[in-house]
Amino acid sequence: MVRLLLIAWLWLLPFGAQAAAIMAQLDRNPVAVGDPVILTFTADRIVAGDPDFSPLEQDFEIRGRSQSNSLSVVNGVSSITTTWELRLYPRRTGTVPIPPIAFGADQSQALDLQVMDQPPPQANTGNSSDILIELTAEPQQPYVQQQTVITQRMLHITPLQPQASLSHPEVEVGKGNIQQLGKTRNTTLMRNGRNYQVIERRYALTPQQSGTLTLGRTTFDGIIDDKNNNEFDPFGMSGKRIRRFSEPLTLQVQGQPASYTGKQWLPANSLTLNAHWQTPADKLKAGEPVTLTLAIVADGLAAEQLPKLDIQAPAGIKAYTDQPELRNDPGSNGVVGVRQEKWVVVAPYNGEYTFPGLSIDWWNTATGKQETTTLDPVKLVVTGGQAAPAAANTTTAAKPKQADPAIPPPATTSDTPEAAGWFAWFSWDWYATALLIIWGALSVGWLLWHFWKKAQITPKQSAKTAYVPVSVRPPDAKTVWQRLEQACKQNQPQAAHDALLQWMEVGLHLRPALLANLREQAPPALQIEIDALNAVLYGRSSGGWRGASLWQALQGFKLSNGQTAVKTSELASLYPD
Structure with a gap:
C-alpha cells in the first residue's frame, strides 16, 4: 500500500512543481443586463487551493457553478486539467470588471465585460423584441392622494417554460401605497405586425406626497425554449434562462x-351621496325607531379616505x-370606495320636522374643478302618538298665570258633587306610578318567558334560526384554514392558491393579500413551496404538484406573537388566478 501511494505521489509531482496557469474566459461579450454569461476558469495543473469567488458578488449574481477534472496522456506525458464554470447575471450596465480570482497562491487574469440595456440585435433567441416588460400609468401627472392605475404587461412571442416569475412594482423614490387590482389576465396584442401573448396586471397607486414618484423596474425571470441549442448544459436546464426588465416609471x-x-381633500373621478329610509319619511310613527342608511360612493378613492358624515338632528x-361599514370594490378605473353609515332615528311625538341635508366638497379629477355633492333636506311626518308638550319646545317651563280674585273661576265638571267624589282620590302621580308598575311586571314576565323559550330550543334549531346565507356572510379564518388544508391534501393547486390568499386576508390581515408579500417574509422552506405552487399554476398543469409539503411548511411557520402565519413574496405566479 505504501508503495502505491509513493508511485502516485511521484506521478503527480510534476504538476505541483510549478505554479498553475489559470485562464479565464467568457462565453460571450457583450451581454444584455438580465441575460446570463458563463465564466470559465481553466487550470493546466493542480492549483494551490480552492477558488474564492466572493469578489464577483459585488457586480454579479452567481446562480450556478460546476467543477470538472480531466486527465490525458500524450506520448507518455500525463496532464491534468481542472475547469470551473459559473453562471453569472450582471447587476448593472456598462463596463463591468471581472477581478482576478485567487486559487490559493495561484491567480487568474482580469477581464472586462460589456453589459448593455438590451440584447444584441443578432440574438434571435430571447431577443428584446420577443420578450418585453412594460409599466404604464394613467394619469401620468396625478394629484396627491389621487388614485393612479398602474398597468404591468409582459409581451412574449418565444414560448416560456413553467419556471417563470414576474416581480411586482415597488415605490423607489417618493411615498405612495400600491396594491394589485383583481387577478392576472392573459390576452393577446398585435404590435408592429407581430402577435404577442400578454400577461397583464393592474395596480392602484395612491401618492402620499407631491413631487417626483418613481416605481423601480420590474423583473421577469424565466426559461425559454431553446431547441436549437445542442450544447451540453452543466446546470441541468432544458432551456435558456433569461431575465428581462421594465424601464423605471x-x-x-x-x-x-x-x-x-x-x-377634506377628496380627488376622485366621481362622488355621490345616497340616502335610504327604512320607512318612508312622511309615514313615521311616534316612538318607533327607523333606520336611515347613508352612503358615500367615490370612484377613485379608497373607503378609508372618505369623511365621516355629521348629522345635526332637529329639535325633538x-x-x-x-x-x-367600509368597502373597496374593483371598478373599471381602479378602486371604488364605499362608506356606509346606518343611523337610528326616533321621533317621540307627533308633528312635522325638517331633517337637515348634507353636502360634501370634492375635486373632480376629470374636469380639474371643485364640485359639491348634496342631499336635500327631508320633511318628516310623524303620527300615531301624542302631540309634543309645550315644555318640549322650550328650554324652561312657562310660569302659571296668577288668578284675578275679582273674577270668579269658570265652572268645571269637577265642581259637581258626583265629579268631586270620583276625582277626589285621583292624581297624575298615582296614574304614572300605576303604569310604571304594570310595565315592570310585563317586562319581567316577558324576560322569563324568553329565557324559558330559549332553553327549549335544541342546538340544531338554534343553528337553523341563526343561519345567514354564505353569499352574504364572509368566511372566517377557521373555515378558510380548513379549505386550505383540504386543497393541499387533495393536491389541488388552484384551490390551494385561492384559499391561501383568503387566509392572508382574514387570518393574518396582510394588506395587500399577495403571494409576493407572503414569500418576502417566509422562511426558506415556505419560499420553496410557494415557488413550486407558482410554477405549477403558470405551467397550466397540476399533475406534478403535491400539497403535503406546502401544508407542512405552513404548519411549522409561526409569527413572533405565537399565531400561525403564512406571510407574503417578491415574485408572483404569472398564471392568472
Missing part, C-alpha cells in the same frame, strides 16, 4: 390646488349611529 405628483376650499328628534 416616473410620475410627477401635483399638490392640492390653492383654489380648493373643501374641508333623536339620532345616533354605530361604526361605519
Whole structure:
C-alpha cells in the first residue's frame, strides 16, 4: 500500500512543481443586463487551493457553478486539467470588471465585460423584441392622494417554460401605497405586425406626497425554449434562462390646488351621496325607531379616505349611529370606495320636522374643478302618538298665570258633587306610578318567558334560526384554514392558491393579500413551496404538484406573537388566478 501511494505521489509531482496557469474566459461579450454569461476558469495543473469567488458578488449574481477534472496522456506525458464554470447575471450596465480570482497562491487574469440595456440585435433567441416588460400609468401627472392605475404587461412571442416569475412594482423614490387590482389576465396584442401573448396586471397607486414618484423596474425571470441549442448544459436546464426588465416609471405628483376650499381633500373621478329610509319619511310613527342608511360612493378613492358624515338632528328628534361599514370594490378605473353609515332615528311625538341635508366638497379629477355633492333636506311626518308638550319646545317651563280674585273661576265638571267624589282620590302621580308598575311586571314576565323559550330550543334549531346565507356572510379564518388544508391534501393547486390568499386576508390581515408579500417574509422552506405552487399554476398543469409539503411548511411557520402565519413574496405566479 505504501508503495502505491509513493508511485502516485511521484506521478503527480510534476504538476505541483510549478505554479498553475489559470485562464479565464467568457462565453460571450457583450451581454444584455438580465441575460446570463458563463465564466470559465481553466487550470493546466493542480492549483494551490480552492477558488474564492466572493469578489464577483459585488457586480454579479452567481446562480450556478460546476467543477470538472480531466486527465490525458500524450506520448507518455500525463496532464491534468481542472475547469470551473459559473453562471453569472450582471447587476448593472456598462463596463463591468471581472477581478482576478485567487486559487490559493495561484491567480487568474482580469477581464472586462460589456453589459448593455438590451440584447444584441443578432440574438434571435430571447431577443428584446420577443420578450418585453412594460409599466404604464394613467394619469401620468396625478394629484396627491389621487388614485393612479398602474398597468404591468409582459409581451412574449418565444414560448416560456413553467419556471417563470414576474416581480411586482415597488415605490423607489417618493411615498405612495400600491396594491394589485383583481387577478392576472392573459390576452393577446398585435404590435408592429407581430402577435404577442400578454400577461397583464393592474395596480392602484395612491401618492402620499407631491413631487417626483418613481416605481423601480420590474423583473421577469424565466426559461425559454431553446431547441436549437445542442450544447451540453452543466446546470441541468432544458432551456435558456433569461431575465428581462421594465424601464423605471416616473410620475410627477401635483399638490392640492390653492383654489380648493373643501374641508377634506377628496380627488376622485366621481362622488355621490345616497340616502335610504327604512320607512318612508312622511309615514313615521311616534316612538318607533327607523333606520336611515347613508352612503358615500367615490370612484377613485379608497373607503378609508372618505369623511365621516355629521348629522345635526332637529329639535325633538333623536339620532345616533354605530361604526361605519367600509368597502373597496374593483371598478373599471381602479378602486371604488364605499362608506356606509346606518343611523337610528326616533321621533317621540307627533308633528312635522325638517331633517337637515348634507353636502360634501370634492375635486373632480376629470374636469380639474371643485364640485359639491348634496342631499336635500327631508320633511318628516310623524303620527300615531301624542302631540309634543309645550315644555318640549322650550328650554324652561312657562310660569302659571296668577288668578284675578275679582273674577270668579269658570265652572268645571269637577265642581259637581258626583265629579268631586270620583276625582277626589285621583292624581297624575298615582296614574304614572300605576303604569310604571304594570310595565315592570310585563317586562319581567316577558324576560322569563324568553329565557324559558330559549332553553327549549335544541342546538340544531338554534343553528337553523341563526343561519345567514354564505353569499352574504364572509368566511372566517377557521373555515378558510380548513379549505386550505383540504386543497393541499387533495393536491389541488388552484384551490390551494385561492384559499391561501383568503387566509392572508382574514387570518393574518396582510394588506395587500399577495403571494409576493407572503414569500418576502417566509422562511426558506415556505419560499420553496410557494415557488413550486407558482410554477405549477403558470405551467397550466397540476399533475406534478403535491400539497403535503406546502401544508407542512405552513404548519411549522409561526409569527413572533405565537399565531400561525403564512406571510407574503417578491415574485408572483404569472398564471392568472
